Amino acid sequence: MTDRNLPESPCLVIDLDRVRANYRALQAALPAARIRFAVKASPLPSIIRLLNDEGAEFDVASVGEIELCLAQGVDPAVMCYGNPIKKSAHIAAAYAAGVRRFAFDTEEDVERIAQHAPGSEVECRFLASAPASQTPFGAKFGCAPGEAVHLLVRARDLGLRIVGPYFHVGSQQLDPIAWQIGIEQAAAIAEALAVKDISVKAVNIGGGLPISYADPAPGVSELGAVIADAAARLLPEHTEIVVEPGRALVGNSGVIHAEVVNVRQAPDGRRWVYLDIGRYNGMAETENEYIAYRFQTDRDSDPRDEAVVAGPTCDGDDVLYQRTRVLLPTTLRAGDPIRILETGAYTASYSSVSFNGFPPLTVHVIGAERE
Numbered sequence: 001m002t003d004r005n006l007p008e009s010p011c012l013v014i015d016l017d018r019v020r021a022n023y024r025a026l027q028a029a030l031p032a033a034r035i036r037f038a039v040k041a042s043p044l045p046s047i048i049r050l051l052n053d054e055g056a057e058f059d060v061a062s063v064g065e066i067e068l069c070l071a072q073g074v075d076p077a078v079m080c081y082g083n084p085i086k087k088s089a090h091i092a093a094a095y096a097a098g099v100r101r102f103a104f105d106t107e108e109d110v111e112r113i114a115q116h117a118p119g120s121e122v123e124c125r126f127l128a129s130a131p132a133s134q135t136p137f138g139a140k141f142g143c144a145p146g147e148a149v150h151l152l153v154r155a156r157d158l159g160l161r162i163v164g165p166y167f168h169v170g171s172q173q174l175d176p177i178a179w180q181i182g183i184e185q186a187a188a189i190a191e192a193l194a195v196k197d198i199s200v201k202a203v204n205i206g207g208g209l210p211i212s213y214a215d216p217a218p219g220v221s222e223l224g225a226v227i228a229d230a231a232a233r234l235l236p237e238h239t240e241i242v243v244e245p246g247r248a249l250v251g252n253s254g255v256i257h258a259e260v261v262n263v264r265q266a267p268d269g270r271r272w273v274y275l276d277i278g279r280y281n282g283m284a285e286t287e288n289e290y291i292a293y294r295f296q297t298d299r300d301s302d303p304r305d306e307a308v309v310a311g312p313t314c315d316g317d318d319v320l321y322q323r324t325r326v327l328l329p330t331t332l333r334a335g336d337p338i339r340i341l342e343t344g345a346y347t348a349s350y351s352s353v354s355f356n357g358f359p360p361l362t363v364h365v366i367g368a369e370r371e
């Protein structure tokens with residue numbers, strides 16, 4: 001798609017062929033693993049249908065995501081309600097829709113699952129001692145590894161079917177050792193459960209698989225080798241691995257086509273470049289400047305210099321980068337097109353409905369949904 005026939009700026013263009021290639025590359029890197037797409041990264045119907053055709057499972061975080069997947073023909077048997085934060089009514093709705101797999105990290109949650117989704121399969125999320133990722137969860141999710149043993153025993157006693165331990169090393173995790181640490185801790189949980197006559201069927205190693213933005217990230221083959229080695233060395237024989245990527249399947253499939261609205265020399269002595277896209281219409285992951293996206297303009301052969309990059313709203317926090325070193329052409333002018341690369345994950349779905357009157361980011365899909 002050329003800039004000329006694109007709809008009004010800003011818009012996100014998603015290339016389905018890249019999504020398919022990413023899925024197959026991950027499959028090749030982890031041939032024994034079950035791949036569960038984290039829908040939240042890009043809840044686009046065409047992506048869900050494509051991954052469903054490829055044989056993926058789906059990590060759903062809400063009733064809304066369950067309904068979205070059902071509408072695309074996904075069998076609820078391959079969905080897992082992976083969000084540990086959920087109301088009883090949501091568990092009951094998921095169960096009524098046919099979902100039979102749930103993740104949890106507290107005793108209250110597992111009791112609610114037993115009551116509203118009796119006999120379901122469960123994974124217990126623990127907080128792995130992994131190094132911090134680029135967009136860390138902190139301590140928001142996951143019990144202590146020792147508590148996971150107690151909670152899974154409790155789940156068994158409540159009549160639930162035990163799948164095993166589950167961890168997520170934080171999104172955009174750049175250190176492959178993080179998964180090795182998580183698998184070591186999952187292995188210790190599996191060993192403690194064996195003593196209680198519970199055998200672990202699968203370990204869910206979560207998402208977090210990184211992609212290259214302004215800084216390069218390890219690729220799936222490097223990660224796959226670390227994960228496969230740790231799993232083979234540490235986990236009981238026949239333990240399955242479930243991997244739950246969002247970003248790694250869709251991140252590099254998207255490009256945001258945006259426009260420069262203004263360029264000025266501000267009283268702080270810095271050049272400020274204002275775009276028609278900001279924190280509230282797609283660039284949520286620039287919060288704390290966690291994700292450093294790459295920019296591309298038609299003037300990239302001109303000299304470049306540092307710039308502060310800001311969004312279009314009246315909010316003082318709507319500044320994408322003021323600490324990250326962003327180099328943009330010194331000739332950049334209002335009205336210039338600007339492309340923001342690798343923006344296929346966690347962009348459109350984060351867009352506010354109309355903060356400051358700016359509409360949510362529109363999405364346009366190219367490439368083939370079916371081969």
Ligand SMILES: Cc1ncc(COP(=O)(O)O)c(C=O)c1O
Pocket residue numbers: 038041059082083168170171172206207208209244245246247248
């Ligand atoms: C439960 C769960 N699984 C998987 C993912 C996907 O993570 P990523 O996009 O880093 O692969 C997330 C992301 O927030 C998540 O919350």
